[in-house]
Amino acid sequence: PPRVVLRRAVMERTSLDPETYISTPPATLCRPDIDKPDSMRARFEKVIREAQDSIVKAIEEVDGKKFIQDAWTRPGGGGGISRVLADGNVWEKAGVNVSVVYGSMPPEAYRAASGNQDKFKGKGDVGRVPFFAAGISSVMHPRNPHAPTMHFNYRYFETDEWNGIPGQWWFGGGTDITPCYVVPEDMAHFHGTYKKVCDRHDPSYYPKFKKWCDEYFLIKHRGETRGLGGIFFDDLNDREANEIIKFSTDAVNSVVDAYVPIVKKHMNDPYTPEEKEWQQVRRGRYVEFNLVYDRGTTFGLKTGGRIESILMSMPRTASWLYNHEPAKGTREADFMDAARNPREWL
Amino acid sequence: PPRVVLRRAVMERTSLDPETYISTPPATLCRPDIDKPDSMRARFEKVIREAQDSIVKAIEEVDGKKFIQDAWTRPGGGGGISRVLADGNVWEKAGVNVSVVYGSMPPEAYRAASGNQDKFKGKGDVGRVPFFAAGISSVMHPRNPHAPTMHFNYRYFETDEWNGIPGQWWFGGGTDITPCYVVPEDMAHFHGTYKKVCDRHDPSYYPKFKKWCDEYFLIKHRGETRGLGGIFFDDLNDREANEIIKFSTDAVNSVVDAYVPIVKKHMNDPYTPEEKEWQQVRRGRYVEFNLVYDRGTTFGLKTGGRIESILMSMPRTASWLYNHEPAKGTREADFMDAARNPREWL
Numbered sequence: 001p002p003r004v005v006l007r008r009a010v011m012e013r014t015s016l017d018p019e020t021y022i023s024t025p026p027a028t029l030c031r032p033d034i035d036k037p038d039s040m041r042a043r044f045e046k047v048i049r050e051a052q053d054s055i056v057k058a059i060e061e062v063d064g065k066k067f068i069q070d071a072w073t074r075p076g077g078g079g080g081i082s083r084v085l086a087d088g089n090v091w092e093k094a095g096v097n098v099s100v101v102y103g104s105m106p107p108e109a110y111r112a113a114s115g116n117q118d119k120f121k122g123k124g125d126v127g128r129v130p131f132f133a134a135g136i137s138s139v140m141h142p143r144n145p146h147a148p149t150m151h152f153n154y155r156y157f158e159t160d161e162w163n164g165i166p167g168q169w170w171f172g173g174g175t176d177i178t179p180c181y182v183v184p185e186d187m188a189h190f191h192g193t194y195k196k197v198c199d200r201h202d203p204s205y206y207p208k209f210k211k212w213c214d215e216y217f218l219i220k221h222r223g224e225t226r227g228l229g230g231i232f233f234d235d236l237n238d239r240e241a242n243e244i245i246k247f248s249t250d251a252v253n254s255v256v257d258a259y260v261p262i263v264k265k266h267m268n269d270p271y272t273p274e275e276k277e278w279q280q281v282r283r284g285r286y287v288e289f290n291l292v293y294d295r296g297t298t299f300g301l302k303t304g305g306r307i308e309s310i311l312m313s314m315p316r317t318a319s320w321l322y323n324h325e326p327a328k329g330t331r332e333a334d335f336m337d338a339a340r341n342p343r344e345w346l
Numbered sequence: 347p348p349r350v351v352l353r354r355a356v357m358e359r360t361s362l363d364p365e366t367y368i369s370t371p372p373a374t375l376c377r378p379d380i381d382k383p384d385s386m387r388a389r390f391e392k393v394i395r396e397a398q399d400s401i402v403k404a405i406e407e408v409d410g411k412k413f414i415q416d417a418w419t420r421p422g423g424g425g426g427i428s429r430v431l432a433d434g435n436v437w438e439k440a441g442v443n444v445s446v447v448y449g450s451m452p453p454e455a456y457r458a459a460s461g462n463q464d465k466f467k468g469k470g471d472v473g474r475v476p477f478f479a480a481g482i483s484s485v486m487h488p489r490n491p492h493a494p495t496m497h498f499n500y501r502y503f504e505t506d507e508w509n510g511i512p513g514q515w516w517f518g519g520g521t522d523i524t525p526c527y528v529v530p531e532d533m534a535h536f537h538g539t540y541k542k543v544c545d546r547h548d549p550s551y552y553p554k555f556k557k558w559c560d561e562y563f564l565i566k567h568r569g570e571t572r573g574l575g576g577i578f579f580d581d582l583n584d585r586e587a588n589e590i591i592k593f594s595t596d597a598v599n600s601v602v603d604a605y606v607p608i609v610k611k612h613m614n615d616p617y618t619p620e621e622k623e624w625q626q627v628r629r630g631r632y633v634e635f636n637l638v639y640d641r642g643t644t645f646g647l648k649t650g651g652r653i654e655s656i657l658m659s660m661p662r663t664a665s666w667l668y669n670h671e672p673a674k675g676t677r678e679a680d681f682m683d684a685a686r687n688p689r690e691w692l
Binding site for chain 2: 070084086093095220221222280284287288291292301307308310311312314315316317318319320321322323
């Protein structure tokens, strides 16, 4: 009976059918008879599912513990695969999710999803917008306060014609890093890896997407960024979808190269209880950003996605101290300076 | 220089002057030459400042540790007094804030504050709404997982004439309790205390405000309430302000009677590490509600209130476990049932 109430609350905010849990995910989460293998929908799903496999494998090799998997499908099409590493040796919580969603959403969720609020202004708030969304998203929180948290998300959206607005498509995504301490050479490695990825596709991408990342991951009420950046883009449809999927593929397949060497370098660093506490405070800020501002989280909560997958991004533990400000000249104060005044790392 | 960035980010979302910290709060935070002692503004400030004093005193007596105080004023009028008990003996984090704000806010903050979205529909999104707000708010998180968290908030709002809408006033508030385990006799005491308070003013209040509380403190994306309720009301202006301030005064002055006996009963209960972990998971849900749905928090973050006071409601620590569901027949499962199917306690 409790589940009935839960389900009712969820169904009120979504058009999604309830999920059916399955032990083995099917070859495709798309609708096999409609979404042909050469459609952008099916091609993007292939990219993110292969990326999920290869990233999970690379993380398991470092951690020594295996991810567990939850998979589900929905009667009308779509589904998801969540892979979670809980209480690992190196990561205390890491998750890599893939989801494919066919549904319709309230206009405010549409606007939240697209990021471009102006595009739909004055189009009324009636009816629901039919959409397709496929994405991979991941957050990894290590135990060691000297090993950074990392997040990435790559997604592809399509909407059908709605209220006289023609169908739209766009790509979004990015990879960003959230250490608790500034180590310039680590940041040069992370940002440098993504600059190379960007430059292979368009030399204007890195500076633009680096700046966008700093602006997007701003905890507005605190005037500080969540972490030390990376790349972020949204509403990307300024060239052939064929070109953008190549860039997205290259970016998602560079996550391991950009991130794992930094974790390997720091996963056995000694640390003090004070450094662990500082990590917990930064994790509290991570929670603040994700629940108050993050577009993916907002979108997921409003469209009735699977809560445990959406909130997998939450850290294992977090702290809030009243009026905490690191003492001048400390490494914690240096981090705060970098969070308040985003730096160039290259 | 970091503070400059912080301040800029804050000033973009508010009309509030920067705060000046002071060691001793003035007799009134209202504008002494404009807000006469018999105005509702000045009278309500008096009520909440006296309540702050008496509640803090009662909590200090139980805890044995003192609250620290931060107070500030703003050049254009208004200010605040935050009192915080950090790492106490009984409470790991408790705060009681009073604030008086003169400002102007963007219309979406106005709507968030009033709760009544329809009242302002079609009035356009231009300009800023001048307002006065005075309120007391408090959250207390004990260490012991058998001692409940408690929250209360009582507030009075006025807006000036705006876009052809005449000036408005209303009261809002409530007291609610968030245990980790269901103890029916404790809930009967807490709810019973507030039923008596309500009945002294209007017998229709308790059933209405109890239901409103269950509905308001719903974590929509999970289909569960934050805690086990209490009373909640908003937009209250259905009778003379003089009557409503009496009810608000009675309600805020009943916090200690309703809550403290329950904490005294449980503050030394033995508990297991598993019970402590369950408390941490429930605190994670507390964070989810406050950052995603709470009107006071949303209003504060949007209008540029003092962040440390607004987010004082955050627990000292919180946890997120993946896909955690208590085993059937446990006390944790009983709590989840009560959170999914709100009960009558009287």
